[in-house]
Amino acid sequence: MIEPNRAADVHTHFLPAEVLEFLKREPRIQVDLERRSPDKEPFLTVEGRWSFELKGMFVDFEAFASAYRQAGIGLALVSPLPQLFVYHLPAEIGAQVAEVYNDALRDVLAPHRERFRPLATLPLADPTAAARELERRMDEGFVGAIVGPGVGEALIGDEALWPVWEVADARGAVLFLHPLLHADPRAARLMLPNLVGVPWETTLAAAHLVLSGLLDRYPGARVLLAHGGGFLPYQIGRIEQGYDVWPQVSGRLQDRPTAYLRRMFYDNVLWSDAALRCLIDVVGADRVLAGSDFPFDLSAWPPRPGADVSALVGQALDI
Numbered sequence: 001m002i003e004p005n006r007a008a009d010v011h012t013h014f015l016p017a018e019v020l021e022f023l024k025r026e027p028r029i030q031v032d033l034e035r036r037s038p039d040k041e042p043f044l045t046v047e048g049r050w051s052f053e054l055k056g057m058f059v060d061f062e063a064f065a066s067a068y069r070q071a072g073i074g075l076a077l078v079s080p081l082p083q084l085f086v087y088h089l090p091a092e093i094g095a096q097v098a099e100v101y102n103d104a105l106r107d108v109l110a111p112h113r114e115r116f117r118p119l120a121t122l123p124l125a126d127p128t129a130a131a132r133e134l135e136r137r138m139d140e141g142f143v144g145a146i147v148g149p150g151v152g153e154a155l156i157g158d159e160a161l162w163p164v165w166e167v168a169d170a171r172g173a174v175l176f177l178h179p180l181l182h183a184d185p186r187a188a189r190l191m192l193p194n195l196v197g198v199p200w201e202t203t204l205a206a207a208h209l210v211l212s213g214l215l216d217r218y219p220g221a222r223v224l225l226a227h228g229g230g231f232l233p234y235q236i237g238r239i240e241q242g243y244d245v246w247p248q249v250s251g252r253l254q255d256r257p258t259a260y261l262r263r264m265f266y267d268n269v270l271w272s273d274a275a276l277r278c279l280i281d282v283v284g285a286d287r288v289l290a291g292s293d294f295p296f297d298l299s300a301w302p303p304r305p306g307a308d309v310s311a312l313v314g315q316a317l318d319i
Helices: 017-025 061-071 091-112 127-139 159-171 192-211 233-245 257-261 273-283 310-318
Strands: 008-013 031-034 043-046 049-053 075-079 116-121 144-147 174-177 222-225 265-267
Touching: 008 265, 017 031, 017 091, 075 174, 091 116, 091 127, 116 127, 127 144, 127 159, 144 159, 159 174, 174 192, 192 222, 192 233, 192 257, 222 310, 233 257, 233 273, 257 273
Parallel strands: 008 075, 075 116, 116 144, 144 174, 174 222, 222 265
Antiparallel strands: 031 043, 043 049
């Protein structure tokens, strides 16, 4: 049972060494590990995109856990790397990556379950297999899963992916919506895929969750949005105006759009007091949780305090 008001971090990432070794010997996945500077760790590039510095704390659990002890954080929800979603590859490859990653993350964290609990990665290219994987991992003590904004042109809330939502709804699972880099060629400069594209991807997928009526269909799923919900909280006035003007916006909803924003949860990885105040004003302080995105370059470390994480994880931590 989680202790109320325990210092927490709902947004952090870890890569078990077993997964890295699997990637190095798996010919169907293009993986490059390149040292670009003598004063930095090697950069990991998966499938020719999404390069990042593979800092020691990504793969060294003792160093990772030590950082949390020193920061006084009593609970972290640990996610796989979004770079390894590999939704664009054949479904059987995604299923193997998910199995290897989830097994390794489970085994690394199992001796430390009071302080670290895993979120699974799912092979969303095969929604039925993804639903089975979520069910299996919930049985093993996972809190839920980290999921991308969608697969190809399908968004995470599209009907094709409802099998995952059915499990999440029935099990009270966390679905942590985490973006990938935006692929618009106009943004391929000045770090815009990360600075603007990442929150844009969250905004698009989350707005669809709200307007599609999916949150009414699956009220038991616990949706957590990365990076403060992207641009969605800031633009809720526009969406509310669309609700008042266009039946196409209001027709599927049982409540106003703002009410659905207040059903979801948000990390506070924003680096801006003004942005954080706006988020809290829109969704309520009880929906904004401490997060860090550690150990990526753009991490908010140590995380700012947030609301009691018990409302998000609920029964999932009682296993």
